[in-house]
Amino acid sequence: FVAGVADSSGYGWAIAKQLANAGATIVVGTWPPVLSLFERGLKKGFGDDQVLKDGSMMKIEKVIYPLDAMFSTPEEIPADILENKRYAGLEHYDIKSCAEAVKRDFGKV
Structure with a gap:
């Protein structure tokens, strides 16, 4: 699990x-x-940035983990973030919830 990946x-x-x-x-x-x-x-691909040493393309197993590391637990997320359109439709993006989701999907972090 690598936190903070947003581009190549x-x-x-x-x-x-x-x-x-x-x-x-x-x-x-x-x-x-x-x-x-x-x-x-x-989805589009990152071209040469995605090529591994053996010539294969780097595969990201799962990217559906939204994570805002400013918040350790759901209770810490302020109302202005919860209502922010840039967070619309997302949940479980605090550290604790994200770690629990990864554990559920992969067994451990």
Whole structure:
């Protein structure tokens, strides 16, 4: 699980790519306001940025984990964020809820 992946040019992507090169299953958490942009980018493909050392394409196993690391628990999320249109339709994006979802889907973080 790599938190903070939002495009193919940041540290999160670089970390995920190195883990993929080592054979890891890649699962990412993305900041809710950019989640849909990142998902569109993945669908389109990131070209050379996605190519691993062996020539294969890096596969991200699951990207549906919205994560805003500012909030440890659901109770910490303020009303203005809950009502923000950039978070519309998303839930469970605090650290605790995200970790529980990953554990449910993959067994552990």
